[in-house]
Amino acid sequence: MLFPTGVFAIFFLVVFTLHWGLNRWPLADRLWLLAASAGFYAFWDARLCLLLGGVGLWAWGLGHLTARDRRWLWLGISGVLAVLGLFKYADFFLGEIAGRFALLFGAQPPDLLGLVLPVGISFYCFQAISYMVDVSRGELRPERGPLNVVLYLGFFPHLAAGPIVRAAHFLPQLREPPDAARLPTIMACLLILGGLVKKLWLANTLAVELVDPAFRDPTALSSGRALLAIYGYAAQIWCDFSAYSDMAIGVAALLGYHFPRNFDQPYRAASLREFWRRWHISLSFWFRDYVYKPLGGDRGGRWFIARNAMIAMTLSGLWHGAAWNFLLWGMLHGAALVIERMLKLEGRFGRIGGTLITFHIVCLGWVLFRATDMSVAGGMLAALGQGGTGEAATLWLAAITAVALALHFLPADWPQRLEAALKPMPAWALGLGFGLALVIILTLGPAGVAPFIYFQF
Amino acid sequence: MRQPWLPESPPLKGADDFSAATATMPARRAALALALVMLLLAMGRSAQILDAAFGYEGPGSEMLLAVAEGWGSAMEALAIPQALEELASHLRISE
Numbered sequence: 001m002l003f004p005t006g007v008f009a010i011f012f013l014v015v016f017t018l019h020w021g022l023n024r025w026p027l028a029d030r031l032w033l034l035a036a037s038a039g040f041y042a043f044w045d046a047r048l049c050l051l052l053g054g055v056g057l058w059a060w061g062l063g064h065l066t067a068r069d070r071r072w073l074w075l076g077i078s079g080v081l082a083v084l085g086l087f088k089y090a091d092f093f094l095g096e097i098a099g100r101f102a103l104l105f106g107a108q109p110p111d112l113l114g115l116v117l118p119v120g121i122s123f124y125c126f127q128a129i130s131y132m133v134d135v136s137r138g139e140l141r142p143e144r145g146p147l148n149v150v151l152y153l154g155f156f157p158h159l160a161a162g163p164i165v166r167a168a169h170f171l172p173q174l175r176e177p178p179d180a181a182r183l184p185t186i187m188a189c190l191l192i193l194g195g196l197v198k199k200l201w202l203a204n205t206l207a208v209e210l211v212d213p214a215f216r217d218p219t220a221l222s223s224g225r226a227l228l229a230i231y232g233y234a235a236q237i238w239c240d241f242s243a244y245s246d247m248a249i250g251v252a253a254l255l256g257y258h259f260p261r262n263f264d265q266p267y268r269a270a271s272l273r274e275f276w277r278r279w280h281i282s283l284s285f286w287f288r289d290y291v292y293k294p295l296g297g298d299r300g301g302r303w304f305i306a307r308n309a310m311i312a313m314t315l316s317g318l319w320h321g322a323a324w325n326f327l328l329w330g331m332l333h334g335a336a337l338v339i340e341r342m343l344k345l346e347g348r349f350g351r352i353g354g355t356l357i358t359f360h361i362v363c364l365g366w367v368l369f370r371a372t373d374m375s376v377a378g379g380m381l382a383a384l385g386q387g388g389t390g391e392a393a394t395l396w397l398a399a400i401t402a403v404a405l406a407l408h409f410l411p412a413d414w415p416q417r418l419e420a421a422l423k424p425m426p427a428w429a430l431g432l433g434f435g436l437a438l439v440i441i442l443t444l445g446p447a448g449v450a451p452f453i454y455f456q457f
Numbered sequence: 458m459r460q461p462w463l464p465e466s467p468p469l470k471g472a473d474d475f476s477a478a479t480a481t482m483p484a485r486r487a488a489l490a491l492a493l494v495m496l497l498l499a500m501g502r503s504a505q506i507l508d509a510a511f512g513y514e515g516p517g518s519e520m521l522l523a524v525a526e527g528w529g530s531a532m533e534a535l536a537i538p539q540a541l542e543e544l545a546s547h548l549r550i551s552e
Contacts, residue, residue, distance in 0.1 A: 431490035435497025
């Protein structure tokens, strides 16, 4: 079930009504949210709910053991990583091994497992690890029953594509019923409507008209069109993923729960280090707190720090998918971060120079990230030197790309300013205004909704 | 409490969409606003609702189709789909 669909609108209205209706009965309310989340997940495949429930029960049980003896943490993390490895990485590694084997001995490669990648598995597995680690560190007391832990992992607004909310931030919100007298309705609706504009008007248009055709056959592109397609993908992936995050944050807020901001105008960053504080913030902080710091973080010599950064970023690449392009994407970012730090490049080129350099390094990474295989990535980069032959760039596509990127340079607090302007309006007027805006957004957007890019992770 | 729009919550460390200054309203008023959003959505998407009803083959499909057709006709009488089509023909976001 996708957010920008009529089915989700009806689903959400039912969830919203019953959730607030059950506000005085917290247990019934949480059971209702769990049932609704299971229903949301079952839209893809009902069997996935068993997997999600299993991971939740495992995290809850091991959380209790970990609270008594920290050594249990390794078993807990290993169990979750085994599930993730089986569904997400087994076929990749088996395929690689079988391919090498067939090459060496000329034998027929064996069949792969052919497991379907469950939607959102990377997100809820990481949250399961977050719960166990936070409990082991004493930042969170273990939950008495499994309900809150399973609901934390499976809460439908962030189930399919995050944000990865820290257990220590979200579980305390589940322990008390949300405040029915104070709902941040205006900001939540602004986030949802803004997300719809980014997804339907910008991301979908860029995908269909510019990026997908370009990456399908890079040999047909002029260098201008190839460059525009790369910029277009940078804009598309931000519009697509930040749209999902904004809508998830807005939907959760309408139910009285808070998810932290996941994107903060990332292409404004003047260094790679700053970029990772602005892009997919929940994942960056997850790797910082659960991988980079436990490896030793900044506490050591420059090569020790470089090693830690490379490991964290390479794993971050691998988290996105079991493929060489994601691995190389992570390693590219790791190497760029290490070079930036070792040569003390941060701040050396001024704000504008740093922003331009950072943006182009990020774009180079996006070529690897978007390419279906390395030959496509090579083809895109080769097309940049192809000159004027091939399919040319059009003004319309350049304008859409420019608009999407220009959103980064709006004042950072523009939603808050808009909210302040709308604050005096009565609820009925807000409802009519938001409803009209929603109809216009849907009417002017392209027909149909493409799945969000991050659903595949 | 961890919701930053509640003044008794501890302040968040990083930048966020919500803060203690975020405007709030009671759930009942939010429900009224959302109900109006849904009403306008149903008015503006009557053609899509009819398409969905045609594609639905489960229990109650005939009744659903009849309701969708009635709703679609009412919206046609109000000229809402025509007005939106006119708007889309001039301003649709595509080449």
